[in-house]
Amino acid sequence: MTPISSSSLPRRKRATMQNVADLAGVGKKTVSRVINGEPNVTPEMIERVRAAAAQLQYQPDMHARSLRVSDRRTQTLGLLVGSVANPFSAAIHRAVEDAALARGVAVFASSLDDDPARERGSVEAFLRRRVDGLILTTIASSQAYLGAEIDHGTPVVFVDREATGVQSDTVLADNYEASRRGVAHLVEYGHRRIAYLGDKPALFTARERFRGFRDELQANDIAVDESLVVHGLTDEAQATRAADALLASEQPPTAIFSAQNLITIGSITALRAAQQQHRVALISFDDIPMAELLEPAITVVQQDPTRIGRLAAERIFARLDGDESPPERLVVPAVLVPRGSGEIPAS
Amino acid sequence: MTPISSSSLPRRKRATMQNVADLAGVGKKTVSRVINGEPNVTPEMIERVRAAAAQLQYQPDMHARSLRVSDRRTQTLGLLVGSVANPFSAAIHRAVEDAALARGVAVFASSLDDDPARERGSVEAFLRRRVDGLILTTIASSQAYLGAEIDHGTPVVFVDREATGVQSDTVLADNYEASRRGVAHLVEYGHRRIAYLGDKPALFTARERFRGFRDELQANDIAVDESLVVHGLTDEAQATRAADALLASEQPPTAIFSAQNLITIGSITALRAAQQQHRVALISFDDIPMAELLEPAITVVQQDPTRIGRLAAERIFARLDGDESPPERLVVPAVLVPRGSGEIPAS
DNA sequence: TTGAAAGCGCTAACAC
DNA sequence: GTGTTAGCGCTTTCAA
Numbered sequence: 210m211t212p213i214s215s216s217s218l219p220r221r222k223r224a225t226m227q228n229v230a231d232l233a234g235v236g237k238k239t240v241s242r243v244i245n246g247e248p249n250v251t252p253e254m255i256e257r258v259r260a261a262a263a264q265l266q267y268q269p270d271m272h273a274r275s276l277r278v279s280d281r282r283t284q285t286l287g288l289l290v291g292s293v294a295n296p297f298s299a300a301i302h303r304a305v306e307d308a309a310l311a312r313g314v315a316v317f318a319s320s321l322d323d324d325p326a327r328e329r330g331s332v333e334a335f336l337r338r339r340v341d342g343l344i345l346t347t348i349a350s351s352q353a354y355l356g357a358e359i360d361h362g363t364p365v366v367f368v369d370r371e372a373t374g375v376q377s378d379t380v381l382a383d384n385y386e387a388s389r390r391g392v393a394h395l396v397e398y399g400h401r402r403i404a405y406l407g408d409k410p411a412l413f414t415a416r417e418r419f420r421g422f423r424d425e426l427q428a429n430d431i432a433v434d435e436s437l438v439v440h441g442l443t444d445e446a447q448a449t450r451a452a453d454a455l456l457a458s459e460q461p462p463t464a465i466f467s468a469q470n471l472i473t474i475g476s477i478t479a480l481r482a483a484q485q486q487h488r489v490a491l492i493s494f495d496d497i498p499m500a501e502l503l504e505p506a507i508t509v510v511q512q513d514p515t516r517i518g519r520l521a522a523e524r525i526f527a528r529l530d531g532d533e534s535p536p537e538r539l540v541v542p543a544v545l546v547p548r549g550s551g552e553i554p555a556s
Numbered sequence: 557m558t559p560i561s562s563s564s565l566p567r568r569k570r571a572t573m574q575n576v577a578d579l580a581g582v583g584k585k586t587v588s589r590v591i592n593g594e595p596n597v598t599p600e601m602i603e604r605v606r607a608a609a610a611q612l613q614y615q616p617d618m619h620a621r622s623l624r625v626s627d628r629r630t631q632t633l634g635l636l637v638g639s640v641a642n643p644f645s646a647a648i649h650r651a652v653e654d655a656a657l658a659r660g661v662a663v664f665a666s667s668l669d670d671d672p673a674r675e676r677g678s679v680e681a682f683l684r685r686r687v688d689g690l691i692l693t694t695i696a697s698s699q700a701y702l703g704a705e706i707d708h709g710t711p712v713v714f715v716d717r718e719a720t721g722v723q724s725d726t727v728l729a730d731n732y733e734a735s736r737r738g739v740a741h742l743v744e745y746g747h748r749r750i751a752y753l754g755d756k757p758a759l760f761t762a763r764e765r766f767r768g769f770r771d772e773l774q775a776n777d778i779a780v781d782e783s784l785v786v787h788g789l790t791d792e793a794q795a796t797r798a799a800d801a802l803l804a805s806e807q808p809p810t811a812i813f814s815a816q817n818l819i820t821i822g823s824i825t826a827l828r829a830a831q832q833q834h835r836v837a838l839i840s841f842d843d844i845p846m847a848e849l850l851e852p853a854i855t856v857v858q859q860d861p862t863r864i865g866r867l868a869a870e871r872i873f874a875r876l877d878g879d880e881s882p883p884e885r886l887v888v889p890a891v892l893v894p895r896g897s898g899e900i901p902a903s
Numbered sequence: 904t905t906g907a908a909a910g911c912g913c914t915a916a917c918a919c
Numbered sequence: 920g921t922g923t924t925a926g927c928g929c930t931t932t933c934a935a
Contacts, residue, residue, distance in 0.1 A: 221708055225928060236906040241930065249904055266704045271684045272619035272630070273928035276911045283619070285685070293665070294650035296643065296845075303641035306667060315681050318640070318665045320653060334662050337618045338632070357613045361568055477849055498643075498845035502824055572912060583922040588914060596920055620912035623927045909932080918923075 224265035233261035244269055275339065284314045286525065287335030289328065289345045291369070292320040296498065297470065297514050298346075301368060304518025305344060312526060314341070323412070323443075325349040336363075342525035344518075347372055348412075364528035366521045370413040378524040380539045382512045384414050384494075387543035388421025388468070389428075391492045391510045394545055395464045396429050399555035400490060404437040404455050404462035406448055406472045415440070418468045418494055437462050448475025449482075456483045463555040464490035470497050473507065490553040494543075501548060508551025512543045571612035580608035591616055622686065631661045633872065634682030636675065636692045638716070639667040643845065644817070644861050645693075648715060651865025652691060659873065661688070670759070670790075672696040683710075689872040691865075694719055695759075711875035713868045717760040725871040727886045729859045731761050731841075734890035735768025735815070736775075738839045738857045741892055742811045743776050746902035747837060751784040751802050751809035753795055753819045762787070765815045765841055784809050795822025796829075803830045810902040811837035817844050820854065837900040841890075848895060855898025859890045 226244070230237045235254060242250050243258040261267075275283040288305055290298035302318055309316050317340065319331040328349045335343060342364040345352075352367075353374030359365055367379040395403050405422050408415040419440070423433055436458070439451045448471065455462055456479060465480075467473040473493035480486040486505060493500075493509045500507040520539050545551075573591070577584045582601060589597050590605040608614075622630045635652055637645035649665055656663050664687065666678040675696045682690060689711040692699075699714075700721030706712055714726040742750050752769050755762040766787070770780055783805070786798045795818065802809055803826060812827075814820040820840035827833040833852060840847075840856045847854040867886050892898075 221704070223708060227928080230906095237928090238906055238930080239904090242905090245930090251904070254904085268680070268683045270623075270686060270928055272686060273623055273911090274930070276617075276620055276623065276913090277928080277930040278911090279931075281911085292650065293640070293653060294643075294646045296641075296646075299641045299643075299646045302665070303639065303667065306640060306665075310666075313681070315664050315666070315685060317662050318649070318653075319657075319662070320650065333615070334660070336615045338662060339617060339619060357568075361570060474846070474849075481849070499821070499850065502821075502828070503846065503849055504851055574912080584912095585914080585922060586920085589921090592914090598920070601920080617912055620927090621914070623912080623929090624914045625927090626915070628927085904935105906935085907933090909930105911929085911931100913927090914925105915927105916923105916925085919921080 224262075224267040226267070226269070228265055229258065229261045229267050232265060233257045281339070282341050282529075283339045284312075285338065285340045286314055286316045286522075287331070287338075287340040287343045287345075288316050288318045289321050289331045289335075289343075289347075290318065291346055292322060293318055294320070297495065297512065300514035301518035301521070304515045305522045308519055308522030308526065321346050321348055323348045323409075329354070341529060342366070344368055344521045344525060345372075346370055364525050366524045368517055368521045376536045378521075378528070378537050378539075380517050380521045380524065380541065382414075382517070382543045383540045384417035384543070385421040385424075387510045387512075387545070388418040388466075388494060389425040390545050391494060391551075392422050392425035392466055393429075394508070394547070394551055395466065395490055395492060396425070396431070398464075398490060398552060400464040401431050401555065402434065402437065402460065402462045403431075403464045403466055404452075405439070405466050405468065406442055406451055406476060407438075407440050407468035408443060408472070409441050415468060422466055422468075442469075442472050442475070445471050445475040445478070448472040449478045450475075452476045452479030453482065456480070456485055456489070462489065464492070464553075467491065467493045470495035473497050473509075477503065477507070486550070488553065488556060490555075491550040492545075493550075496546070503550075505549035505553070508548045509546050510543050511546045513541050516541050571609075571614040573614070573616070575612055576605065576608045576614050579612060580604045628686070629688050629876075630686050631659075632685065632687045633661055633663045633869075634678070634685075634687040634690045634692075635663050635665045636668055636678045636682075636690075636694075637665065638693055639669060640665055641667070644842065644859065647861035648865035648868070651862045652869045655866060655869030655873065668693050668695055670695045670756075676701070688876060689713070691715055691868045691872060692719075693717055711872050713871045715864055715868045723883045725868075725875070725884050725886070727864050727868045727871070727888065729761075729864070729890045730887045731764035731890070732768040732771075734857045734859075734892070735765040735813075735841060736772040737892050738841060738898075739769050739772035739813055740776075741855070741894070741898055742813065742837055742839060743772070743778070745811075745837060745899060747811040748778050748902065749781065749784065749807065749809045750778075750811045750813055751799075752786070752813050752815065753789055753798055753823060754785075754787050754815035755790060755819070756788050762815060769813055769815075789816075789819050789822070792818050792822040792825070795819040796825045797822075799823045799826030800829065803827070803832055803836070809836065811839070811900075814838065814840045817842035820844050820856075824850065824854070833897070834900065835903060837902075838897040839892075843893070850897075852897045852900070853895035855895045856893050857890050858893045860888050863888050 230240045344366045346369050351374035352372040365377045442448045496509045496511045573587050577587045691713045698721035699719040712724045789795045843856045843858045
């Protein structure tokens, strides 16, 4: 057995640039030049410094660097998503990470949990760590508190939801239009009693999707039946109960429009329990995992979180690279993917 | 319209502690005391400083702080998982975030993608940013390169996979035993021709799970039929092709043991295509989304990524709080969840 | 081409 | 209870 690292050893101090300079017998600034790949250093010097750095296992301190460097960049981004455990958020996260990795930028990721206090807390935590940019999903009633930071030059991109009280780059799905397309699809299959199961109307996306639902019905001369509309569903269990009740009512819907992925899963559970999954149509706003393997397969309005994340990161980096054009509002279309559940005709 | 933040304004500099001190008419150190909640400041002083800080929208610079503070902590953690977009990884991430949030610690999250170069790159990026601790999923053949950092006192916890060449806290599922339990379950239902579909044997988890598969068969006096064993499956499509081939062979298996979630999904696709999903049993190592809603519902060996993440974070913080006990190896049991697909008897 | 001095924003140590 | 000085590790500035 070779001895492999013992935690009871006296802790060695981390090597600094000065240590490297001393060992290499050069000035601190020369080490700095080599580490940062600056020109005007002779090959021998480069070699000497490299060797010393390797011997000491030197790792430059980016915090100390960013404190002194002229643009004060930290090569760091703050990302706030609904929840890092949510597949939609996770896809955004991954896309941001990929874009950031290419530029040597590290990403702080946090979960919002639709809690305004967490929004403020996360943003503060990011700002105290002097992130170069912010990609934010928001829930607070106003983001005016970001005004000073934006004026200061920190790029901010809002994703998934529109911000209030500040203007900055925004990347969104076309919630309203996509919702209309989903409802129109059901109407085409003869449905007129369409239930709407949605999230809290405090959410931008929930409002937009319901607006699309309502407008599309009206465009087809179908009155919105309030008894078929349920708002404020935030988890599977609530959605299941709401769908249960609708299916057990005197005049049950012939189709369900679910405005969000967790609600969809809850609705499927209810439809199965009532053995109505092949009789009552279902369209889900948001894709769900395994949708193609369910019976019936689930017709969805599919967002593109990867593209949303990529575009958001691109906006941040464009701003960091000097883009001073007016704030952009990028809309990423959601597409209707017919798979079966949405093509069940009205009975 | 009220004017709301204009990006073409001259960029105001960020307020520093000195600015706050000047405005409040006190010394820098007094501001420092107030910001950090240190004792021995009169209430009036606190109020004056608070007001000045608020007026200037002062945000302390944690980098400058950590540079000077005696323990050099940055209140930052580095987390490397398989992929932030993978549900298993995302659950770990979320658990780590929750534990970190309670201590005001921010989390850098990165994806490994089973690429040794990414492992090294991510760890370097974390170290250059002087994270207080590392939670790592690894793929490189050795983690000996971390020895110096561990000696230096940075806590490192390995999750999901065992490390090589260093000793440090580790949190793992009981891959071997859980795999045996899964196979034993199939044997109980009369299966003797059980296929194994697994990931690259370079992975610690893949090796352990296969070892469990093999040993459990042998314990039941069943010879391992090499024609029923496929390694090196890394995505759904590969798994589907492998399962297709097995099902179409002269002597098809009566059961499939899938060693990983993506392989399970691919296997389900193949079983459906061959209309064998109600005839050939299937057990999945790793839960998959919607498993209960599939037909048949999928029997799984369910890991507990939330617990893995929580324990990993607890280890880090215990070390940061001074725990000097020998490295721990925590095993989080995976449990067999019978749902239907694993209870199809041998035909 | 190289290096010495100054200083980024903050806190430790110590004076008052 | 409060302020002053020095210095964390690094880059900038500027002189050699």
